[in-house]
Amino acid sequence: MPGSAWWVWAMAAVLFALYIALSVRIHERILSNSYDLGIFEQVVRSYADGHLPVSELKAPGFPVLGDHFSPVLALVAPAYRLWRTPVTLLVAQAALIAGSMVPLVRWARRLLGDGAAAVVGACYGLSWGVASAIGFDFHEVAFAAPLLALSLAALGDGRPRAAVCWALPLLLVKEDLGLTVAVIGLLVARRGARRLGLGTAAAGVAGSLLTILVVLPAFNPGGDFAYWSYLGGAAGGTGSGSGDASGGTVLAGLLYKGTIGLVTPEAKATTVVLLLAPTLFLALRSSLLWAAVPTLVWRFASTDPVHWGTAYHYSLVLMPIVFAAFVEALAARRAREGSVRRYLLGAAGVCLLLLPQYPFWQLVQPATWRTDPRLAVARRLMDRIPDGATVQASTLLVPQLTNRTTVGLFGWEPSRPDSQWILVDTWTPAYKRWPLTVEIERNRLNWQRAHGYHDVADEDGYVLLERTG
Template identity: 50%
Template structure:
């Protein structure tokens, strides 16, 4: 009898498949914001610690915020006796910083707040890039914006009100890309409270909305932007200005004698001298010029237009803070321009996207050494000097609440605890500037003078604030004619008291 053994197959349970990784894309953009905040804050804080910041402009803005914190009008003695800073530029948004400054009355409050606002702008840029182009592209866009030369130049030049505009524009651009027209307008409207020229940017946002089909909303927004800027230029700033006029009207004067001739020559004037053409190329270079394919790039036109047609040469180049508000436009437009290639899905389109992003990263890396973020790898950024120690020792001798006339780069070291003006432009009444009347003697009890500038950037060497010969002549005059006496001198720095 044949016995057939029953074979029982025992199946071992298969190991459980690993759970799919939970993707948390929000960590991507908020992580970038945190990293950039630390980066920007490090630059601003170290510049202040190394006495590289200046009275023009950090000291001026601190005086305005300090006044807001004390529930006073934003009068900035550094601009002139009784000078309401709303007559210089229209930026009531600065009052937002008053509660923070009241808690921490120091220039570091302004510098850290600026770092946070500029870093915040990366969130909508990276978020949109992640949704449209993918994770890797989001990293490249965040990297390109965060280390762009336009943002670097703003971070390394004191504090400016434009830091509020950068995240507003960035979030508004995301809303435009999502076709959320009302949200885009709501995010753009506060630009009228940031600076007088940004009403033109709001008008550009309105023009984009109208072009995309929401004509009533778009045209109303464009009109509000244009009328808002006109009101600020023609009514509000002259009202607040002690002189009764717009303080920077000379920058807007026709360059060819008449408005008609100026408009006719505008296309040529926008690219000459060559520094203007260089700046125009560099603005879009981080996006490999591909951003110009997107209609979102038109939102950069108002800022580029007034800068290139201004009579002030400082507006033409790559220094200072003037390009910061353009960087969100460039990278939002880059994402928008690459989106159709990503949707196409074919191999050639994918290669185009990869090549474009690689070019963006490469250009950003290539430009970093030429702009101020490179300061973070310089040894001098992390080391103090005997000159800085001497300056701090002399500044400590000035009592809180004193009136002081100080060299430009010493002003931000004193603004929080003294009433400080710029040496050698002693505090005089604004009416005496253009009348030819004799300027009265200085009223500040203390003068502190430092003949050694920390660095020339962003000004040309020897430019700011006055020639050394004039400053030293004013110093001798203070001793001989106004009754000041030297009470201390260290490493070339002189402290005088009346």
């Protein structure tokens, strides 16, 4: 379509600002988490300091390349060297996700016109999957969003080589995304570029198998992929590689479990409905939607109920896929019916109905912009901990310390038993207190006092202990 597309970039800039406002404000209110913002900052800090990534939060000196294969995070390191704060990660994530809207909207603009493209961009940028990711810390899958959007827009636009070139870097984002690359390869083959597509599919499968069966076990102290227990039916998997299912057993049963479990329990069916509802289920009309299957299969095959629902970051990689399928389906429907206005109005309506249920709604809540006076106390006590110290802290305090200390999670067994400092928020609500209950936390603090720690401060619920000697 001729004419300027300046408004596409303006829309991306508005979304970028919105994402930063939400994620940074959550962090400023000391509501970001050790798992996962704290872990990812420790990873990026490792790269910035010139060595392979380790995370004190997983265990002292734990090699993160033995947990998940995400070397793409090294790309954040140069910015982090200049701005050593977790906000650097949040800004990078906001830029990646806001930028992922651009190829989808530009493609929709060519097929459907400015008005339709603007609706698609707004519905994508404000979608619940994006909101859930922005509202919960930082995650490596932020890199997958623009890569998927670029790849699927190119594929839908009849540019198979570009589609493959944008898909292959997904192998460096996370180990499971090789299977998504494989499906994209099959779609490329189905649409005419047979040799290119089949080669891409083989590369995707090989990439996932190599990382899961070779690379991750080589780095993992336990010598295995850390998440077999989630996928093999071992209830209560710990992610430590201690599950009782072998890799071969899990791979053989994964597809079966994921597809059988598509609608049970109810949370899985709800997730599928909410994925498709913003497109009025038109996404089902496009074969691009097949790219969502690998992610849905591993999530629904998991024994962890957290993976089944719509919270956290797990649906972020699905949003570019669903909306790419929506664009292609709209174009086909327009060719038959001449107008797709009613579908766009319906999609916008669903988006608006879902907004109050997800984190973007926090931006219009007065509580988001009020500052709890206790936070000044927390920051004053954190300032008493010197740079470079070893620390154990409550989960919400950890990301406030990861940029300048070696910090682990208080009450998490792999944490250093002899950290120089302990900082605990004893007034944290129970649902944000992970991994401890109030009683266990109290008992642990008393035990620490009896075994070499003394009180430095106890103010407004914040307890600061220092190791004696």
